[in-house]
Amino acid sequence: MKRIIVLVNIFVTVSVAAQFNVSIEVPADFTPKEVYLYSLNGSKDILNSRETRKGNSWQIKVSKPYTGMMKLYFPEENISLNFISENKDVKMRLEVAKNKVSNVIYLDESNAKMNELQDIQQKKEYILPALYQIKEYYKGKENFGKALETEILRLSQGIGDMSKYPFVNFYQTNYANFVEKNPTRKSPTHDDIIKFLTNSNEMLETSSLLRPVLVSYLNIGPNTNLTSDIDKLLKAVNTETPRGQTVLSELIEVFDTYGMQDLKDKYLTEAKNLKCTINDRLAKTIETNKNTEIGARFPDYTFNRPSNTTAKSIHGVKADRKIIVFWSSTCSHCEAELPKIIEKYSSIKKQNWEVIALSLDSEKTAYENKVKSLPWINDTELRGWYSSYGETYNVHATPTYFVLDSANKIIAKPEHASDLITYLKLN
Template sequence: MKKISITFLLVLISLIAQAQFTFKGTIANYSNKRILVKIDRAFDDILIGNITTNSNGSFSIPVKDNYSGIIEISLLDAKKNYIFISDNTDIDFSASITTNDEFIINIPGNQINERYQNYLNYDIKKNSILPQLQNINFYYNSKDDFYLPLKNEIQRISEMNEPDISEFPFLSYYLKTSDLIKNTEIGNGDAISNKNLILDHFKNAGQQFETSGVGKSLLYNYFKLSAMGATSQKDWENKIDKAIEVLLDEVGEETSRGQEILSATINFLNGYGLVNLTDKYMKRAESLTCEISAELKKTIQDNNSIKEGKIIPNIKFTHKLNDKYTYLYDIKTKYKLIMVWASWCSHCQQEMPYVKQFYENFKKSGGEIIALSVDYNKEDWQNAIKETSWLNDSDLIYWDSKFVKELNITGTPTLILVDQKNKILKITSKISDINNLIK
């Protein structure tokens, strides 16, 4: 009996040691449905859970590493994320999905998230609802039935005190930086001043920046502000180029922050199809003589490997295609066209009739299409592929799909034509660009 007790205790200690904290919740009207759970980094996020709620709408996931920062959950169509704040303590929230698919938090889950929700409630009432009520008030007088309730509500909101968040440093940082993002959007104040505010933030923000997920929004605002007044595409690119030079010189590429920014910048440029600028900053990254971060190394590797003339990675499919293809290289055809798309993508829908028309002759020429979808909803995906005869696959985790990372995909549709030796012949978004290459 004593031996059993000791063994049980050791197992219990082991289980406790494996998790820093637990993130769990119950969502009413969301039973037996999927949830994606992610933790944020400065410029992106990491998927830590692709789970299904139980019959009560509950789920639980252990977070093994010490983590203070933003936790995001995606549900429904995965296009909208809902934010929780982690201070490395357990979170156990209760929420519901309304008939309009709104996500309502009933119990925030712990003290920091309760304060976060209180602040959001205060902010929306004080800065959004109150001004509207004050405008409406001009159209009523003391004889109107609605006058007194309206006046009382205006007074109640006016007297609301801002929730004290001083005991939660990360929450304070996140809310202030969220305000910075909103206040530096185009049209809000002086462009040069706003650009300098963002530049100062990149230079001086502390460790909290690294788990806040705010980097990409700040970087986009910085680029948009920098490109204001451009009179042509060339002028636009020149302004962006100059802004990048200033940013990297100010922050310093030898620093981890500078290398994060350089990595995110390369991905931004590549995503917008700015080939010359992408090549310029890829060369700048490759020429660094200081120690290079793992993140920047990966960006260099990804951008170098998925290029015309390179060999495409031997990606593993989520499902065994046609009950015989596990890997891309298993498909031994003269040509392979990898098409990354989604059922929700309007550009994909516009291109699809031309792809179907192309496929008939492509198949006769010894080619095969492998369509990899970044869908989330299984039913939507299956309905979209019902009338296609090419090979289809999806892991149904939206932009967190593993092939998105393996193929360095930045948008849909992306078409990658490879030959029999798996050499990339063409990367494009238009099937017409592929048509002329097939012999």
């Protein structure tokens, strides 16, 4: 299916000199040996360190001061989980069933509070509206009605004063103000969000609230003057500053994800034309898009576990044209589109063309069962959306298509299988 993801993760950097440890306890039968530790920049995970398991635990030392959300990733099982640090030691114990994490027990106070907060936020968004409706049928003295009122009150009030936890307080306040769907609260205006983006401290860049707040901004009003609204925002945050450039980078990627091609092209051009020093975040966005534009030479990729080929990489495949497909066995759109390409595959091969399908699957069995029916070159890292080619090739949705010539230059980027078939004149 076309996949659009807005992840809400959280962390905050601080300037106080300190370091802390992350301790992870696991059962003996949990098989992963390696873990990656990530921090965050806007909506991008940044690799902090890697650590090898010793006994039944990992002990990870974070050498630089850090407050906010971090992520653990176990590459051998494609498992990830989030936690927060208030620049203090973090301790957790993982409960496991069939080599998958079934529960995380947070043993430090900050993470326990954050876990409670997220539980309440989820229930407020998805359960609280239903509780209000059910309450009307259980008025009066019934025990069930009283229990409903107690739960409604608990969810409505949140978890109280969080001033002891700077990050949790920042996240709780601003998630409620700008992201949470709450019909009882006044929706933010463009000016409210601009004020937040321009006046927030460095927590904004690392809280992961940036992208969902920008999506909220874009969804305000009838969008009849969307370009003017965006220009107003970018002027306020100043694209010659690091913050303004991070906002611009996020917007370009939002437009790309939602298929808003005209807006993406407009603001990507503005980014390229900036005369000031460009921060790493925006530079990466510009580079990734440059590498996948029409006319660009498609970056090479060394195969990991290829089938139906003896070639070692994409560039090593000899063909007059190459059709690159990014897909997943869990993608409903792929289920509908890939059979259309299978129908034309004999015609594709007769013209010395080739299909190379790179999967964003994470489950080995699901991938192997599906790939049996795909006659072309297949490969996967079994890392889902953590796959390296997701960022390299600017893939935000599946299926995504590229057509390359014999020199591996991009000559087309069809939207759908039908567009691909039409472009190749295989109708």
